[in-house]
Amino acid sequence: MFGETSGIKVSVFPVFSKSGITQALHHARLIRPGDWLVLVLGLVAVGVLITRFWLGERQGERLLIRQGGAVFLNAPLTHDLSADVSGPLGMTHIELVGRRARVLRDPGPRQLCVHQGWISRAGEAAICLPNQVSIEITGASKQYDSLNY
Amino acid sequence: MTALTIESTADDHRIAQLAALAISLMWLEASLPSPIPGVKPGLANIVILLVLRQYGLATAAWVSGLRVIAGSLLLGSFLTPGFVLSCAGAASSLVVLALVGRFSARWISLVGVSVLAAFAHISAQLAVVSWWMMPGVNVWASSPLFATAAWLGGLVNGVLAEQWLRKVKHVPTA
Known part of the structure; x- marks a missing residue:
């Protein structure tokens, strides 16, 4: 054509x-x-x-790892760590170094979350959809927290 | 025993040919590296837009459905999360085509239709990920990126489709 x-x-x-x-x-x-x-x-x-x-709160404070909708880990960015999270396809390896986090290895076919690289600012997330694992950086307080007071 | 004969009509042939064209574009696009993970221009939608204008909504829906199913079989993503997202995107785009396609080409060309459909496409996909696949995960943080890509991709596809329509067939305007 x-x-x-x-x-x-x-x-x-x-x-x-x-x-x-x-x-x-x-x-x-x-x-x-x-x-x-x-x-x-x-x-x-x-x-x-x-x-x-993108122009709201940018300072990241905590790393939130989820597996299948449940919180796997919620840790401050101040301490380096590495985590292995198991999902339907296998292990997703996550590391937190110097206030930045990334998915190091994932069994997913397209490796989108691995290619996303480091995330460090509040609201940023890398999602490994096939293995149902996600990492997210959260700020000191989520925006809707202010509604609670 | 009665022999079952299935006769294909000219319409069937046309739908199959157009779907094959859309699938080739989808396949071509899948084999090219994307600058941003998960963002694709959606070139196959040019075919869907042209089909909508030339043959109407029913044919566009057939071509789109065949594209999603046969395309996923070709790429090996049938029944994967990516396939579900593909279905959600295609279905929501078709709803937009059904609604906006009713307006006269005098008021809205394929450019506007394409941009609207692209926004519907990405909104449906983000909604599926956020509410069903990964509940509670903040997928909306990346929504500005996807919305920008939808605006640009929709515009480019729309202009290409509209240009094509005008160069190949001189549609009477106004």
């Missing part, structure tokens, strides 16, 4: 060509009123999420 179809030349990735997004956006008929609305609202949503989740 891509390439030459009955003599019509169509760029597979117009993004990188001159007739790409920049020109396309200026092409009055491509972007409709509803599209502008969606694009602007989408940007607003992204902005709200960034302020809500």
Whole structure:
């Protein structure tokens, strides 16, 4: 389908060509009123999420390891440690060194949580979905704690 | 004994061909390294968008469903958590296509439809992980990243699909 179809030349990735997004956006008929609305609202949503989740409390205080929804370990970042958590696929190895934590090894097929590398700030998490293990850094107080007082 | 003959119609052939195209794009994408773990551009959705405009929602739903199931069999992820996420994303996107696809192309092009569907896709996936797969885990901390990727991916796929539609077939506008 891509390439030459009955003599019509169509760029597979117009993004990188001159007739790409920049020109396309200026092409009055491509972007409709509803599209502008969606694009602007989408940007607003992204902005709200960034302020809500990234610009809030950043200082990490504790490491929270969960296995299958239950808390496996909740320890302060001040003391280095390593932990082996067993899940349905095998052992997930986690280490905490110098106020940063990472998943060292995981039996999951795609290794997403391992590739995520070090996490250190409040709210950051690495999730090994296949083995049902997750690590999360929490702050001094979770934001909803203030509601309790 | 009666012989059972299954006759395939032209519609069946078209759906199969389009699904094969979507699966090839999915496969191509899976074989490329992703800059951010778990974030993919979703090129197969270009096909779904074009099918929606050309053949309607029912065909788009067929192609999308076949893409998810046959694609997962090809990639070896059938019935894994990744497959469940794929289903959730595809189903929520189809709901958006059903709702927004009703609006005239005069008011919203495939660009807006694509961005909306991308947001629905990622919202459903985050919701499934947060409520069902890993309850209690703060998956929303990474939501700004996924939302940004959805906005960009949706825009790029939408522009590609809309450009394609216009170059191949001159759809009467306004």
